[in-house]
Amino acid sequence: MSLKEIIKTAKTLVADDKGLLAIDESTVTCNKRFAESGIPQTEEFRRTYREMIITTPDLGKCISGIILYDETIRQKKKDGTLFVKAITDAGIIPGIKVDIGAKDMAGHRREKITEGLDGLRDRLREYFQMGARFAKWRAVITIGNGIPSRGCIEANAQALARYAALCQEAGLVPIVEPEVLMNGEHTMEQCFEVTEEVLRTVFNQLYIQRVTLEGMILKPNMVLPGLTCPKQESVEAVADVTVECLLRAVPAAVPGIAFLSGGQSGELASARLNAMNVRFKSLLPWALAFSFARAIQQPALEIWHGEEANVSAAQQALYHRASCNRVARRGGYTSLMEKTQNDNM
Numbered sequence: 001m002s003l004k005e006i007i008k009t010a011k012t013l014v015a016d017d018k019g020l021l022a023i024d025e026s027t028v029t030c031n032k033r034f035a036e037s038g039i040p041q042t043e044e045f046r047r048t049y050r051e052m053i054i055t056t057p058d059l060g061k062c063i064s065g066i067i068l069y070d071e072t073i074r075q076k077k078k079d080g081t082l083f084v085k086a087i088t089d090a091g092i093i094p095g096i097k098v099d100i101g102a103k104d105m106a107g108h109r110r111e112k113i114t115e116g117l118d119g120l121r122d123r124l125r126e127y128f129q130m131g132a133r134f135a136k137w138r139a140v141i142t143i144g145n146g147i148p149s150r151g152c153i154e155a156n157a158q159a160l161a162r163y164a165a166l167c168q169e170a171g172l173v174p175i176v177e178p179e180v181l182m183n184g185e186h187t188m189e190q191c192f193e194v195t196e197e198v199l200r201t202v203f204n205q206l207y208i209q210r211v212t213l214e215g216m217i218l219k220p221n222m223v224l225p226g227l228t229c230p231k232q233e234s235v236e237a238v239a240d241v242t243v244e245c246l247l248r249a250v251p252a253a254v255p256g257i258a259f260l261s262g263g264q265s266g267e268l269a270s271a272r273l274n275a276m277n278v279r280f281k282s283l284l285p286w287a288l289a290f291s292f293a294r295a296i297q298q299p300a301l302e303i304w305h306g307e308e309a310n311v312s313a314a315q316q317a318l319y320h321r322a323s324c325n326r327v328a329r330r331g332g333y334t335s336l337m338e339k340t341q342n343d344n345m
């Protein structure tokens, strides 16, 4: 796959006001979400759940790419069709999470380093042959007393850059995801400072590792106060500081920025994305898109509840959230969209 093709795929992932749907929860995370909703935690339930998601009617109108997990990319629909084929037939690009998780970092109490570089070249080759055209790697940065440390930021940034270079060698678009977590009491200003430092470090490492910025997508957090910070902020304030931070640290060559939701409610994530596009879209060098997991899936998961009879209602809820985010990319989202949906349920 030539660099030209990689750049074309990166552009397609953020074209037409669409965004990405992350269904790449590892088995542990997926089981945790199932347990919270009282759904049995078996491989067959995970397969059925993912089949429900990827067969949502018209999903390709709002979603450009779906991020899978190693177990999921090997699974098939009940009728025997490989998930990757079903996704491609729906006009959506299949992608794959390739990190193997954030582990405790030696010498850095309370901090994490993401693992998965060993053997990555061979795994990427296999995923490409299976039909994946982009990949994802997530680094986790925690704000707390005395953290994040420079050591943690640099090690994670270097791993992200080495992963991204390997992806482009294998013909895959790297989604580069440095997530500054919402957990904690920190203020929005502290989140701004840390996010800026992390992004500047990541782009420095991407340059050192010779990653072509035109052939990647950045998946960052929005700049937010911590979940337990006493001072929460308006949708407009979050939009303003998030864009200010990104403008300082993200080169114009990057085609798109697709936010993670990080535990925000679906409605808030859509409202904040909308506000950024309303206020700044025409002034920005990159597209502002979405790559949400919980903020798209959560209502559908709760409605589905592991039961066949609920599939259609769950798919409507999933489509609704995906479509709210597409409209938010155009700056046309309002809370009225939620009311119409609730009236229809």
Ligand code: 5MM
Pocket: 022, 023, 024, 025, 026, 027, 028, 029, 030, 067, 101, 138, 179, 260, 261, 262, 263, 291, 292, 293, 294, 295
């Ligand atoms: C931050 O998480 C990513 C986006 O999800 P949200 O929109 O819910 O924040 C998501 O792709 C995430 O990386 C995976 O779901 C994480 O799975 P594991 O199991 O590896 O933590």
